[in-house]
Amino acid sequence: MHCPACNYDDTKVLDSRLSENENAVRRRRTCLKCKFRFSTLEETEILDLSVIKRDGRREAYSRSKIEGGVLRALEKRPVTKQEFRSLISGIERDIYVLNRPEIKTSEIGEIAMRHLQKVDQVAYIRFASVYRAFTDVSNFREEISKLAPTRRQKSSRLKKKKIALSRRRGRATKKR
Numbered sequence: 001m002h003c004p005a006c007n008y009d010d011t012k013v014l015d016s017r018l019s020e021n022e023n024a025v026r027r028r029r030t031c032l033k034c035k036f037r038f039s040t041l042e043e044t045e046i047l048d049l050s051v052i053k054r055d056g057r058r059e060a061y062s063r064s065k066i067e068g069g070v071l072r073a074l075e076k077r078p079v080t081k082q083e084f085r086s087l088i089s090g091i092e093r094d095i096y097v098l099n100r101p102e103i104k105t106s107e108i109g110e111i112a113m114r115h116l117q118k119v120d121q122v123a124y125i126r127f128a129s130v131y132r133a134f135t136d137v138s139n140f141r142e143e144i145s146k147l148a149p150t151r152r153q154k155s156s157r158l159k160k161k162k163i164a165l166s167r168r169r170g171r172a173t174k175k176r
């Protein structure tokens with residue numbers, strides 16, 4: 001690792017810790033020559049994985065393609081940057097553990113859906129409609145009926161609960 005200040009090629013790692021993106025490690029370093037301190041972010045990357053597309057063509061695995069698909073599904077949804085990062089990390093972890101040289105687009109789609117369902121059900125439905133190529137409303141109805149209504153409340157975070165609670169209170173006071 002070259003020092004960004006003096007370009008000396010020997011730097012010392014002071015500490016390492018996992019970054020907000022669970023598939024990345026942040027290291028604090030110091031230059032052994034000029035003592036400049038800086039940090040690096042090392043991200044893991046899936047190598048040597050081919051994705052088999054629907055038409056049978058193969059292409060190299062690309063994180064940005066998954067990110068693009070998931071981002072489109074999450075448009076205007078209340079999901080934080082950190083939640084998005086850990087969502088992508090989770091999807092990639094599931095791909096890693098398969099430890100295969102090839103994976104079908106549809107398999108990646110199923111993995112992504114499994115993770116999206118836990119984070120945001122609207123985004124999940126949007127994603128599913130693209131990946132499972134919904135052709136009519138009955139596909140939507142079928143998919144939505146699979147979602148347990150209580151699940152949303154169970155998985156919602158404290159903040160959301162508070163908002164829901166205050167809304168309910170607001171309604172109650174109006175009645176009185």
Ligand SMILES: [Zn+2]
Pocket residue numbers: 003004005006007008031032033034035036
């Ligand atoms: Zn230096």
